[in-house]
Amino acid sequence: MPTIKQLAANEAKEKRFRGGHSLCSGCGIPIVVRTVLNSIETPVVVVNATGCLEVATTRFPNTAWNVPWLHVAFENAAAAASGVESAYRALVKRGKLPADEPVTFVVFGGDGGTYDIGLQSLSGALERGHQFLYVCYDNEAYMNTGIQRSSATPFGASTTTSPEGKISFGKAQQRKDLTAIAEAHHVNYVGQSAISHWHDLSDKVKRAVEVDGPAFINVLSTCQLGWRHEPREAVKVAQLAVDTLFWPLYEVVKGRFRLTHIPEEIVPIETWLRMQGRFKHLFKEENAGALEVIQQQIFDEWERLKERDRNDRAHFAPLQKDQTFTTEFEMV
Amino acid sequence: MNELKKYHEIPIGGTVITKDVVQPKTGGWRMGEKPMVNLDKCVNCLICWLDCPDTAVLAEGTDFFGFEYDYCKGCALCAEVCPTDAIVMVPDDQEVPEYGRMLNGGPHEN
Numbered sequence: 001m002p003t004i005k006q007l008a009a010n011e012a013k014e015k016r017f018r019g020g021h022s023l024c025s026g027c028g029i030p031i032v033v034r035t036v037l038n039s040i041e042t043p044v045v046v047v048n049a050t051g052c053l054e055v056a057t058t059r060f061p062n063t064a065w066n067v068p069w070l071h072v073a074f075e076n077a078a079a080a081a082s083g084v085e086s087a088y089r090a091l092v093k094r095g096k097l098p099a100d101e102p103v104t105f106v107v108f109g110g111d112g113g114t115y116d117i118g119l120q121s122l123s124g125a126l127e128r129g130h131q132f133l134y135v136c137y138d139n140e141a142y143m144n145t146g147i148q149r150s151s152a153t154p155f156g157a158s159t160t161t162s163p164e165g166k167i168s169f170g171k172a173q174q175r176k177d178l179t180a181i182a183e184a185h186h187v188n189y190v191g192q193s194a195i196s197h198w199h200d201l202s203d204k205v206k207r208a209v210e211v212d213g214p215a216f217i218n219v220l221s222t223c224q225l226g227w228r229h230e231p232r233e234a235v236k237v238a239q240l241a242v243d244t245l246f247w248p249l250y251e252v253v254k255g256r257f258r259l260t261h262i263p264e265e266i267v268p269i270e271t272w273l274r275m276q277g278r279f280k281h282l283f284k285e286e287n288a289g290a291l292e293v294i295q296q297q298i299f300d301e302w303e304r305l306k307e308r309d310r311n312d313r314a315h316f317a318p319l320q321k322d323q324t325f326t327t328e329f330e331m332v
Numbered sequence: 333m334n335e336l337k338k339y340h341e342i343p344i345g346g347t348v349i350t351k352d353v354v355q356p357k358t359g360g361w362r363m364g365e366k367p368m369v370n371l372d373k374c375v376n377c378l379i380c381w382l383d384c385p386d387t388a389v390l391a392e393g394t395d396f397f398g399f400e401y402d403y404c405k406g407c408a409l410c411a412e413v414c415p416t417d418a419i420v421m422v423p424d425d426q427e428v429p430e431y432g433r434m435l436n437g438g439p440h441e442n
Contacts, residue, residue, distance in 0.1 A: 004378045008394040019386040020355025025363075025405035030385040062355055063348045198382055224407075232408035235383055 002202040007038040021057040021064040026231025028221035031195040032137045039205040049077035049113030052144040075117045078125035081107045105132035111152035112142045126185040129213045139223040147226040151176040164281035182216040189215035191251035196239035220247045228277025240272040256315040257308040362406030365421040368432040373418035380410035398431025
């Protein structure tokens with residue numbers, strides 16, 4: 001299990017991401033970036049899709065990145081990473097770069113750049129089997145451009161393009177299950193994590209960079225502006241998303257599924273919804289039925305995941321006593 | 333119309349060399365509060381260090397050190413995640429020791 005001291009030791013060696021960027025106060029994205037980059041021992045190359053992270057960290061002529069970093073466009077982060085990785089392999093083959101000093105290629109994309117606009121390039125890169133890790137920081141709307149709905153926005157959330165009011169109820173559609181879409185590419189590693197569980201995320205990154213071929217991790221980030229919660233509550237909101245089963249933490253290693261975290265106490269979804277201004281309208285009298293629908297959907301999905309977990313559990317090393325998740329990579 | 337340029341004649345995209353750049357200070361974003369730490373209570377768990385969006389919680393090697401007010405945006409996330417309530421938010425104009433380090437109720441000299 002990775003410790004926070006290991007992450008600190010890695011950052012003391014090389015500070016890969018630094019302050020002075022213009023992300024909002026209480027933003028969840030830097031937690032994703034620093035946990036991921038500090039968990040990787042090899043040198044990294046970062047490719048970034050357009051989004052909050054890209055816009056706020058690289059206001060020309062400044063940069064928050066202390067690693068080789070590339071941004072091309074909104075829709076092609078995974079394609080750009082494919083090119084970088086292929087060029088690297090070609091240079092190694094010709095002897096122009098050392099073969100025994102591995103480099104890790106990491107892509108950061110928001111939910112807009114991953115669920116919607118960059119989905120085709122992500123799908124292509126996963127299918128071609130490039131050696132890279134794609135990390136999606138999911139804050140559930142286009143926050144950078146002013147909180148427009150994306151396909152990651154959950155049912156009922158109010159955004160500027162799905163506003164709540166007399167006619168509209170908030171977003172009327174369900175969110176897309178991107179982790180399942182990535183899994184359908186039959187890549188060796190797919191995972192889902194959240195900023196509140198840094199050990200879980202760090203663990204997943206360590207496994208993801210070890211597998212052969214591409215890996216995908218979907219991380220729930222938070223957005224105090226779009227979710228309308230207090231900046232100080234960023235981690236608490238993510239924690240509740242996990243504890244209410246809205247955002248289950250799991251991984252799929254070589255096609256085998258397991259839950260990596262089972263909340264000790266399952267919290268009603270209402271607690272999580274109440275913390276956020278974007279769900280305020282759900283508590284009006286006329287919307288009373290919506291809460292039950294949302295709760296039922298979450299329980300149904302949880303049952304389905306638990307069943308998958310039971311079916312595949314035998315393929316993983318067994319849990320030790322008092323352990324809520326395992327760290328062994330080897331499958332039985 | 334201008335003649336088409338060869339690939340090697342086109343200027344490469346905007347390039348920034350990190351070591352040449354001094355990041356703009358974002359401490360001015362604070363809305364009236366800044367963090368301060370009581371080192372008597374700190375258990376050196378570093379959760380605040382990892383969760384700080386602005387890398388304004390400093391670590392010395394693998395130990396907690398203090399706050400870099402030049403970059404702290406005052407979101408109070410560190411105070412919220414602190415398991416021992418060692419971090420408290422104080423008014424921005426309050427005098428605090430360098431890096432916000434307090435020990436035995438007084439400033440910590442180091």
